[in-house]
Amino acid sequence: MKKLMKWGIIPFIVYAIMLYVYLWYIADSSLPQELIGTRADPHTFMTEKEIMLANEYSKIRNFFYFLSYPYEWFVYGAILFLGFSKTFQQWAEKITRFRILQAGIFIFWFSFWTTLAILPLKLFRYYFARQYQISIQPLPDWIQDQLISFWEGLVLLWIVIIVVYFLMSRFQKYWWIITWILFIPFVFFFMYIQPVLIDPLYNDFYPMKDKQLEEKILALASEVDVSADRVWEVNMSEKTNSINAYVTGVGGNSRIVLWDTLLQRLHEEEILFIMAHELGHYVLHHVTLGVTGYIVFSLGVFYLVYRLTKLMLKKWGRQMRIQRMEEFASLPILLLLISVILFAASPVTNYVSRHMEHTADVYAIELTGNQDAAIGAFQEITKAGLSEVNPPTLIKIFRYTHPPMVDRIHFIQNYTEETN
Template sequence: MARKMGFYGIIAYILYGFAVYWYLFYFADTNLPFEYEGSRADPATFMNGRELMLTEEYSKIRNLLFFLSTPFEWLFYFLILLLGLSKAFKKWAEDTSKNKYGQTAIYMIWLSFFAFIATFPLSYISYTLSKTYNISTQTFTSWMKDELIDFWINYAMMFVIVVVLYWLINKFKRFWWLFAWLLSVPFTLFIMFLQPVVIDPLYNDFYPLKNKELETKILDLAGQANIPAQHVFEVNMAEKTNALNAYVTGIGSNSRIVLWDTTLNRLSDDQILFIMAHEMA
């Protein structure tokens, strides 16, 4: 019965994948609305025919990978339960540690490791796709380092969440879900507070913006949007990507305005202010 259900799950995922592929590559209308043709919003006004073709092609493949990835994770966890691997992880944890927190940590490391291995091919395809279309400039070693950082951050967060959920279930058997929901709000805010100063620096190096005149203009704009940022930071992304980006992150005293160096190197101050106005809104 379990094998049959697993087989049906795999077939359903394959059919879903074909349906998404068919829609994106043969059915979806990617034409620009008539009223925007020839305007500044029309890519044809600043891109040649080959660039337009490559952009559309890249977008379709990226969207396909996006819509395949989450259902693939669902299928993976479904098969983990169905094929008895979850029981095996539990047994390994119980054989290794007598402490319940230790058992939880060991169970989750096995589950996270298998999930990492299962989803690695899709992640690698996404990486090579960005390299092929000259979006990414990141070396494999650097990319793999980021993947491993992702792994440990996600593992640590999930461990905390699972431990708290188990405690709530044992303490409040009837209304544990309500307390879990109530705790999710401060937990999310806490992570948002930590991210700019603890998590993000694990991936990249951040520096105060060297262009102080531009910083003053951006902070004036931030003040109008009630964003309590005191400084603007730039981050070295040229060694990882050719893409342009700017963003606002964090909350409270850890609010940060960040510009990629690729954006600073390729856009004028007015263009950067336009992007920042969009991000702040």
């Protein structure tokens, strides 16, 4: 416990204080002088109160984001070094001799306690989202979503560790590359079932009600050779005031989906621009490129996890009461390492994502040719989500998968002016 205080709790508190000072007193989100008064300036499309709320909420949201990762790592570390992970494994072994059932019992207790430990941060995020009226979801409905997420994650993790730990026990040196090979079809299978099995667990999806607008969206899709026979609407207005649209799934389960909040808040031309952007992802093969890049990147992740897990067990295995990698008790090590690696790689993956989003913006403005609709849509998205128009560089690097709104609006305005 003393070591936990020294290497875990105290550094975490110091980090939280430094993070707070940076976000509230150091980080600069002021607009460049040359953009003041342009359509990228929030003062031209937001009230002073909206700007103040957006700045406040962005700081709070960023604070909890950067706090959540080290907190998650601390939870995994505590479970390992306080012996809880080994205890969960021993409970499972006492109940049954069947390894598949042992895996399920271990995953249940591990998931239960990690979820309980991380729940306070989730509750804080939910509370502030409600305070700033981004979320309008009642607490019972929010709890229901958390329970669905818990059981969904438990089942998926159970399946994964049955396979992974079987491979560990049979192929101690090469389990990581065999796991990666099996990971490839799993990714595509999950993408295939997500729109029809996973997403409906959380929200209701139904054919678009506005048939005239649906026909225009389908005509836009047909114009760029995207095959679609319907557009789906999802009832997000029961949960949030934010707006969004996306194309999801692969093969016969691919879907064009619009949040009903988007349909309520945007004009028709703005909606068509957003759909042109989403179709741009499809036409420019961003889904294929993204999945391919993710799969290639995951090979490096699996290898690093394999090497670093061996090093951690060699150095701290005795303290964690874990002797071999193929023990279920080692699972928090794997999850800890994956989380750290993904966070460390996020500046690169976010940069790639921002580039794809930018090219989709270019595609959409070329397809629609409607500058006002594009800028109006981005301005309304900013207002609805209380987004920070020009985030600090560090926030942009680690958090933004889309270009900041100041860049998107400024680019579209200049792009149209240059081509006219």
